[in-house]
Structures are given as structure tokens and as C-alpha cells.
Amino acid sequence: MSQARKPNPARRSERSRRAVLDAARALVSEVGYAKVSIEAIASRAGVGKQTIYRWWPSKGAVIFDSFLELSRGEDGVRLPDTGDLEADLKTVMRATVAEFADPVFEAPVRALNLEIVADPALADAYREKLAGPVDEAKKERLRSAQRAGQLAADADLDLVLEVLYAPLHQRWLHRSGPLTPEYADALVEITLRAFAP
Amino acid sequence: MSQARKPNPARRSERSRRAVLDAARALVSEVGYAKVSIEAIASRAGVGKQTIYRWWPSKGAVIFDSFLELSRGEDGVRLPDTGDLEADLKTVMRATVAEFADPVFEAPVRALNLEIVADPALADAYREKLAGPVDEAKKERLRSAQRAGQLAADADLDLVLEVLYAPLHQRWLHRSGPLTPEYADALVEITLRAFAP
Amino acid sequence: MSQARKPNPARRSERSRRAVLDAARALVSEVGYAKVSIEAIASRAGVGKQTIYRWWPSKGAVIFDSFLELSRGEDGVRLPDTGDLEADLKTVMRATVAEFADPVFEAPVRALNLEIVADPALADAYREKLAGPVDEAKKERLRSAQRAGQLAADADLDLVLEVLYAPLHQRWLHRSGPLTPEYADALVEITLRAFAP
Amino acid sequence: MSQARKPNPARRSERSRRAVLDAARALVSEVGYAKVSIEAIASRAGVGKQTIYRWWPSKGAVIFDSFLELSRGEDGVRLPDTGDLEADLKTVMRATVAEFADPVFEAPVRALNLEIVADPALADAYREKLAGPVDEAKKERLRSAQRAGQLAADADLDLVLEVLYAPLHQRWLHRSGPLTPEYADALVEITLRAFAP
DNA sequence: TCATAATCGAGACGGTACGTCGCGTCTTGGG
DNA sequence: CCCAAGACGCGACGTACCGTCTCGATTATGA
Structure with a gap:
């Protein structure tokens, strides 16, 4: 059987992860969601395609993650409360x-x-x-x-x-x-x- | 200059038009929007791909038109008016x-x-x-x-x-x-x- | 049965015939034999495609005819005969x-x-x-x-x-x-x- | 500039190369040169079209190579020399x-x-x-x-x-x-x- | 400390679909 | 009836990406 290979997250390259998400975000802005390809993301990120397929299940997931990344650190959102x-x-x-x-x-x-x-x-x-x-x-x-x-x-x-x-x-x-x-x-x-x- | 060959609508084949729209509607139901291809629509409709490209600018337009077709004749929509x-x-x-x-x-x-x-x-x-x-x-x-x-x-x-x-x-x-x-x-x-x- | 339509040569348009052969010759010179298409010949000649299909069996035949046309009138070819x-x-x-x-x-x-x-x-x-x-x-x-x-x-x-x-x-x-x-x-x-x- | 993506011959698949040349030879014999298509060669060889386009510039080159392949090993051609x-x-x-x-x-x-x-x-x-x-x-x-x-x-x-x-x-x-x-x-x-x- | 195993870049592979071109047939309207 | 025009079903083109699959070449432990 073809063993659903489970990669070891401990060994994951942070540098590659960032490069992929950055490239994804940039490409969405430049050419629009539909025209972004995994091939283009990999190429732009200077990353092998397999590295993307190893860590994300789909193009949508990569791009979604790239948005998530943006909103990190925005913890503790809080609305104004003036009483009015x-x-x-x-x-x-x-x-x-x-x-x-x-x-x-x-x-x-x-x-x-x-x-x-x-x-x-x-x-x-x-x-x-x-x-x-x-x-x-x-x-x-x-x-x-x-x-x-x-x-x-x-x-x-x-x-x-x-x-x-x-x-x-x-x-x-x-x-x-x-x-x-x-x-x-x-x-x-x-x-x-x-x-x- | 962009040529933009303009087909002559007068010569358009009604039979092909219907076949394409019907095929499009059926395929969306069967495999979902993303997996519908123009090739599949053409094949299912028994129509050349060119005939689709001649009359519609994109897959979305074909499928959209197939919805339009459904709602034709539904003219005179009217909501109930019981007074309440x-x-x-x-x-x-x-x-x-x-x-x-x-x-x-x-x-x-x-x-x-x-x-x-x-x-x-x-x-x-x-x-x-x-x-x-x-x-x-x-x-x-x-x-x-x-x-x-x-x-x-x-x-x-x-x-x-x-x-x-x-x-x-x-x-x-x-x-x-x-x-x-x-x-x-x-x-x-x-x-x-x-x-x- | 689909009757091998036999066109009547008497009604053939000389003007179209010439236009086709001229266009064929010009196109061969310009883009080379392999890249000449019947569509291009018809378009260049200002002739319907059917007119070509009616009178010639293949692209090769058209182009061949265009060469024949060139050599018409060259009758009575005669080699020099000086005795040597x-x-x-x-x-x-x-x-x-x-x-x-x-x-x-x-x-x-x-x-x-x-x-x-x-x-x-x-x-x-x-x-x-x-x-x-x-x-x-x-x-x-x-x-x-x-x-x-x-x-x-x-x-x-x-x-x-x-x-x-x-x-x-x-x-x-x-x-x-x-x-x-x-x-x-x-x-x-x-x-x-x-x-x- | 003309990019001219150069594939790396070291990674070339020998199995695919043979399959393509064999298919090409067979098809030429069966249907004749003019009717052989790259699509048919790829399909018969069980190979992606891109694999053909990656390694050969044209249909002619593929078919030519398939002849070359035939004559490999025929080294040392030698004509009879009986003295007459x-x-x-x-x-x-x-x-x-x-x-x-x-x-x-x-x-x-x-x-x-x-x-x-x-x-x-x-x-x-x-x-x-x-x-x-x-x-x-x-x-x-x-x-x-x-x-x-x-x-x-x-x-x-x-x-x-x-x-x-x-x-x-x-x-x-x-x-x-x-x-x-x-x-x-x-x-x-x-x-x-x-x-x- | 070093072998050793996983990840990495690169990119070839069998495929599917793209959008275009040209084929040969057919239909329409005009002369 | 021929002609120009051109839509049609079809098949092939050459390209873009898909997701999978080797390849060395780095790493980054854990024996």
C-alpha cells in the first residue's frame, strides 16, 4: 500500500514555509486568485513543488494560510466602547x-x-x-x-x-x-x- | 489591432445552443462547477469546442447562460399579497x-x-x-x-x-x-x- | 446516397480559378508549402472554401495546378542545336x-x-x-x-x-x-x- | 528573451525515449507519414505529449530519430570485394x-x-x-x-x-x-x- | 561525531484541459 | 446552379499545470 506519508513537522523548514506564503500572497494580488498556480507559487518562492504538496492539501489552503499569516499577532481585537x-x-x-x-x-x-x-x-x-x-x-x-x-x-x-x-x-x-x-x-x-x- | 472576429448571430445554430446549455447544466449538477470543463461540455453536447468559444467568452458565461435559460418564461413573478x-x-x-x-x-x-x-x-x-x-x-x-x-x-x-x-x-x-x-x-x-x- | 456531386465545368468561374491559383502561388512563396492552408488560399483569393473543394481534390492539387498555370504558353520548348x-x-x-x-x-x-x-x-x-x-x-x-x-x-x-x-x-x-x-x-x-x- | 527552457538530458527517461521511437515507427508504417500525429505517437507510446515536445523539435525529428534507432549497431557496413x-x-x-x-x-x-x-x-x-x-x-x-x-x-x-x-x-x-x-x-x-x- | 534519514531544490513524468487552427461539409442569400 | 461567406463537428496543435515521482545536496538529530 502507498502509505499516506506523514511528514515530520519538526523538521519543517520555516524559511520555505514563509517563502511559499509570501509568494502566494503576492501572486494573488498580482494576477488574481484564479490565475495563481502552485507551479508559479513554487517557482516564485524558490521552492520545490513537492514542498508545497507535502504541507498543504490544495492551492486554496496555501492561499488561505497566507491570509491567516497576515492576521497573526492581531490578537486581542477589541472594539471601542465609549458607552454610546x-x-x-x-x-x-x-x-x-x-x-x-x-x-x-x-x-x-x-x-x-x-x-x-x-x-x-x-x-x-x-x-x-x-x-x-x-x-x-x-x-x-x-x-x-x-x-x-x-x-x-x-x-x-x-x-x-x-x-x-x-x-x-x-x-x-x-x-x-x-x-x-x-x-x-x-x-x-x-x-x-x-x-x- | 485586435481583430475580434465577430460571428454572425443570424447563422447561429439553435440546436447547438440548446445542447451546450443543457450539457452545461447537467455537468454542473453531476461533478460540480470547478470540475466542469469546456471540453466536457462540448463532448457531452455533441458540439465542437469552437462553437462554444465562438458564442461564449468563458466557461462561467456558458454556465451562467444555462441558468438564465432555466428562468426564461418565469416572467410575471408575483409575490402573494393577502394584505398581511x-x-x-x-x-x-x-x-x-x-x-x-x-x-x-x-x-x-x-x-x-x-x-x-x-x-x-x-x-x-x-x-x-x-x-x-x-x-x-x-x-x-x-x-x-x-x-x-x-x-x-x-x-x-x-x-x-x-x-x-x-x-x-x-x-x-x-x-x-x-x-x-x-x-x-x-x-x-x-x-x-x-x-x- | 450522397451522390458524388459533379459540378458543371461550363459554369465554372474563370475569375475564381485564376484568383485561387494566384493566391496559392503567392502563399507558397511567402510561407512555404507546409504552412499553406486551403483556408488561407480561399481567404486570400476572396473565394469561398467550397469553390476550391468543388474544383480541386486536395491542397497539393491546387498548388500543383498553380505551377502548371505558370508553364502554360511555354509550348514548343526547344533546346539549342548548334551541332555541338x-x-x-x-x-x-x-x-x-x-x-x-x-x-x-x-x-x-x-x-x-x-x-x-x-x-x-x-x-x-x-x-x-x-x-x-x-x-x-x-x-x-x-x-x-x-x-x-x-x-x-x-x-x-x-x-x-x-x-x-x-x-x-x-x-x-x-x-x-x-x-x-x-x-x-x-x-x-x-x-x-x-x-x- | 527567448527563454528556451533546456531540459536536463541526464534525467531523461530511456523507457519513454524508446516507447516514443517505437510508436513513431509503427505508426508511419500503419498510416503513412502525413497522417501520423504527435498526439497519436504519445498516446500509443503511453507518454505525455510534453515528453515528446521536451526532447524533439518536430514530428519529423521524432520519426527521423526512429529511423536512426533502427540503423544503430549496423556499424561496419562493408561492401563485397571479390576483385571484380x-x-x-x-x-x-x-x-x-x-x-x-x-x-x-x-x-x-x-x-x-x-x-x-x-x-x-x-x-x-x-x-x-x-x-x-x-x-x-x-x-x-x-x-x-x-x-x-x-x-x-x-x-x-x-x-x-x-x-x-x-x-x-x-x-x-x-x-x-x-x-x-x-x-x-x-x-x-x-x-x-x-x-x- | 558522525551516519543516517528526512526535507529540500529541481524538474521529468503521464495526464487533462486549455484556446487556436485548419479540415471538409453544410447552409444561407445573392447574382 | 455557382458563388462568397462562414457556422458546424471534428481532430490536432503546442502550452500550462496538475499531482507524483525520482534525483543529488543539505540539514539536524540521536546512536
Whole structure:
């Protein structure tokens, strides 16, 4: 039998790992997700193809990892808490809108979304590693608001986040409308009205 | 100069067109969007590859067109209007939830979403040809509700639709939570509260 | 049954015929025999592909015909007859050598030879329509020499021509040596010695 | 710049090389030179197309190589030397005539000639690798005859070979006459008369 | 301390699909 | 009925990458 070779992570070359992830990120920005090939990543990284196949199961996984790498060290995300929920959320939402408007984020973030839609395993990893911590921070802020009586005490916080963010994400993904600060504000106002105490 | 040989649509073979679209639809269902190749479509359709390249710019466009074809004749979409907005919306939303739960729709609809995210041109076509008419029907129902005083008269109807549907779509796309009738109801209630007169 | 359609030559368009042959000749010179396509000939000639397929059985036949066309009117080829066979033959052979050295003849004549080697039907046509008349003129000169006692009376004239020309043709076809006036002379001398009375 | 990826011959797979050449030879015999495709060779050889393109520049080169392969080990070609030049040459020429009459040789040898006429590089390789050694053996026999006073001491041996063989080759290539033992004899006699001491 | 085993770069391999070219046939509309 | 135009099914082209598979040449322990 062809023994599912298990490489020994202890011997893994850190230098190669970084080179691969850096090359992956650069290529996604330059040519777009669909046109990135493992061959190109290996070549750009100065790495043998086998080294990639040894440590990652798919192109999507490599690129996903390259995003993960970016967000390392961003631990302890924390939302502003001035006591004024509406103001705080508008600050955050306006920042999100601005981020999406940045063309530098366009290619990689769209690539990330493609992977998530296409691959359930990556979707799981995304929720756990990337979205999870951020969502938790947001929910923490919402809980603080619940304690302050600015939000229905029995509101389903996951649902609140969906109502708040999903319209924005969809509009960006589908390019179905402009992403403006006013739009950010409107989403906050609507959400707060929907989940008012 | 880029030549851009323009085929003469008058001579286009209707038989080939149908065969290609049918084959495309079948293959997406059978093997999934990513694994469908133009070669396979041509072969299945009993058509030369050139015939596909002559009339469609990309695999995505073929598959997109195959969806379009499905929804032809569905003109005059019309939402129920019993006078009770909440009940009507819940009916519609529950139906939507059920549709998304149907494994037969899984592959093609996910494929459609991948195309839209990846290709602006297809996103435009989607909004105009597929989403547009349906959205218009929904907005018609909402306008009726506005006249009946069940919805804020100044509500931005596009926004209402986003708040109503985007959470559902996102949950499905990201597989980030269960799609239940209760979830459908919850979205309707929240939306109505947010946009109450 | 699919009736081997027999076109009516009476209705044939002379204008198209010329255009095709001219285009064929031009293309062989420009891109070489192998790279000439019927599609290109038709396009260059401003003629429908069917018109070519209607009147010629193959690409080779078209190109062959284009050579035939060139040699029309060259009727009554006649070799010089000064009474001195050796001098006359040297004149002719030197002219032949010079012709082969002309780069303008290179592509078409090589193409012609390729056709002849590859296609027995064209080889027959070649012998009958192109080589035949010329060979007959040569043999006429040789017969005159036989009468003058400069050549063995029982010499097989076809064989004489082969000994005279085949080495030259082969050297040119295989590029296996230089084609010089001295070479032409040498072939004449050898042949005359071989077939001396 | 033209990149010109150079594969590393050290890593070349001998098994693939043989399989390709064997397949090429078989296909030429079966369907004829013109109808052999690289795709068919690769498929028959159980080899990726890229493996062919990596090591050979053209279909002609593959097929040519397949002939070369056949003649390996045929080193030390040597003509009979009974002391009687005329008898020896007739033996050899009759054998050559018989060879050309063999339908098994028809397709491949004609293919070889087409390549040589069409491609100067292959013509060079032909002269060096295939014709060269054989010609050298023939010239060796002729030198022996010169020493024995059966041939002019100052005869240009390349020319002798041309006069001897070119008529035969041409007759076969152009199918312009029958190849009989008598024809072989006649060529020998003529040549000996032409180059008599 | 050194052999020894895994990882590394490189890249050849059998394949699949790409997007293009040309084949020979067929259809359309004009003269 | 011929003609120009050109769409059609088909087959092959030469290229790009896929994922697997050797190759030496470094490492980096653990005997």
C-alpha cells in the first residue's frame, strides 16, 4: 500500500514555509486568485513543488494560510466602547466600509471569499481562525450594550451581527451598490431599531 | 489591432445552443462547477469546442447562460399579497429557506455565486437578468405594504431587501448556521421592526 | 446516397480559378508549402472554401495546378542545336544549375517535389504535364545527336536524361553539395563518355 | 528573451525515449507519414505529449530519430570485394533495387525522404548519421577498385556515387519507371564506362 | 561525531484541459 | 446552379499545470 506519508513537522523548514506564503500572497494580488498556480507559487518562492504538496492539501489552503499569516499577532481585537453603542458601531462600520473600498484588499479578500464558498473545510477554518475572534470581540461589545440597556437583553447576537454585516458583505461581493459611510450608518441605525430593548 | 472576429448571430445554430446549455447544466449538477470543463461540455453536447468559444467568452458565461435559460418564461413573478405583510413575507422566506436546503439546488446555485463573485460582468448580468425581475416583484409587494401603512413610507426598499435576504444568503454561502423556518420567521420579524412605520 | 456531386465545368468561374491559383502561388512563396492552408488560399483569393473543394481534390492539387498555370504558353520548348552536343548540353545544364540557385524558385520547386514524392497521382500529372514536354524536347536534341553520330545510336534516351539530371536534382533536393557551373559541365562530360557511340 | 527552457538530458527517461521511437515507427508504417500525429505517437507510446515536445523539435525529428534507432549497431557496413568491381556493384545495386521494391520499406523510406527535402536540419543529420557511413563504405570499395586500375584514379568518388545511385533514387521517388535488376545492371555499366580509367 | 534519514531544490513524468487552427461539409442569400 | 461567406463537428496543435515521482545536496538529530 502507498502509505499516506506523514511528514515530520519538526523538521519543517520555516524559511520555505514563509517563502511559499509570501509568494502566494503576492501572486494573488498580482494576477488574481484564479490565475495563481502552485507551479508559479513554487517557482516564485524558490521552492520545490513537492514542498508545497507535502504541507498543504490544495492551492486554496496555501492561499488561505497566507491570509491567516497576515492576521497573526492581531490578537486581542477589541472594539471601542465609549458607552454610546450607536456611535461605536458607526465608527466600526465606517472603517469596514473604507477597508472594502481599498483596492489593495479587493483581490485577496475576494479570493478568500471564493475559497470559502467553494470549500466547506476552508469555510470552517475561516470561521474558527479568522472570523471567530473578530466576531467574539464584536459580540463582547454588544453584550456590554445589553448590560447598558441599549440592546434587547434577549437578542441573538449572531443574528445581530448578520443583520449588521451581511448586507454590507453582499453588496460588496455582488457589486450591487455603493459602499458609503452613509450606508454604514444606515445599517447601524436599522439594526439598533430592530434589536431595540 | 485586435481583430475580434465577430460571428454572425443570424447563422447561429439553435440546436447547438440548446445542447451546450443543457450539457452545461447537467455537468454542473453531476461533478460540480470547478470540475466542469469546456471540453466536457462540448463532448457531452455533441458540439465542437469552437462553437462554444465562438458564442461564449468563458466557461462561467456558458454556465451562467444555462441558468438564465432555466428562468426564461418565469416572467410575471408575483409575490402573494393577502394584505398581511408579515405572513406573506414569512411564506416567501420559508420557501426560500426550503429551496436552499434542497441538495439539488446546492451545486448549481453555489456555482452561480462563485461566478458572480469572480466576474463583474457576470455579476451585472445576474443583477439585470436574474435578480432584477425577482427583486422588482418583491419591491412591488413592499410598496403595496407601504400604501397599507405596514412599512415606513420612506423606507429604502433595496435596503429592506438586503436586510431581509443578505443574512440568509450569507449563512448559506458560508455554511455558518442552520437554515430553518424559524430563522426565516426571525428575519421577517426583525426586518419589519426595523422598517416599521 | 450522397451522390458524388459533379459540378458543371461550363459554369465554372474563370475569375475564381485564376484568383485561387494566384493566391496559392503567392502563399507558397511567402510561407512555404507546409504552412499553406486551403483556408488561407480561399481567404486570400476572396473565394469561398467550397469553390476550391468543388474544383480541386486536395491542397497539393491546387498548388500543383498553380505551377502548371505558370508553364502554360511555354509550348514548343526547344533546346539549342548548334551541332555541338557537348556545348549545347553544357549551356542547358548551366542554365538549370543557375535556376536552382535562384532563391525565388527554392520554395515553390521544393513544394512541387514534396507533392510528387507524397502523391502518386500528382507524380503522374507532373510527368505528363510538366516534365513530359520538356523531356521530349531534350530527347529530340539527343536524337539529333544520335543522327550526327555523337551519341550511341542504341542509347536509352530516358536513361541518358536520368544520368544527366538525377545527380543534379538529388544534390539540390538533399542539399548535399554545391551546384556550380563546373558541376554542370562535369555531368555533361560524364554522360557523353558513358553513352559515347 | 527567448527563454528556451533546456531540459536536463541526464534525467531523461530511456523507457519513454524508446516507447516514443517505437510508436513513431509503427505508426508511419500503419498510416503513412502525413497522417501520423504527435498526439497519436504519445498516446500509443503511453507518454505525455510534453515528453515528446521536451526532447524533439518536430514530428519529423521524432520519426527521423526512429529511423536512426533502427540503423544503430549496423556499424561496419562493408561492401563485397571479390576483385571484380562490376560484379560487386551489380550485386549491391540489385539488392538496393530489391529493397526499394519491398512494400514494407515504401512508407517509411518515402517519409524519410519527405523530411529530408522539407527540412535542411534533418537533411544534414541524414547525411551525417545515415547516408554518411554507408557512402563511406561504398567509397572504400571504389578506392579499392581505383588501386586495382578498374576505375579512373582521379575520379571524384562522390560524383561516381551520384551517377550510380541518383537515377535509381529519382526513379523510385517519382515513380517514373520500373526498378528491375536489368536497370541496376545498366546503371553499373554506364557508370563504369563513364569513369573508366 | 558522525551516519543516517528526512526535507529540500529541481524538474521529468503521464495526464487533462486549455484556446487556436485548419479540415471538409453544410447552409444561407445573392447574382 | 455557382458563388462568397462562414457556422458546424471534428481532430490536432503546442502550452500550462496538475499531482507524483525520482534525483543529488543539505540539514539536524540521536546512536
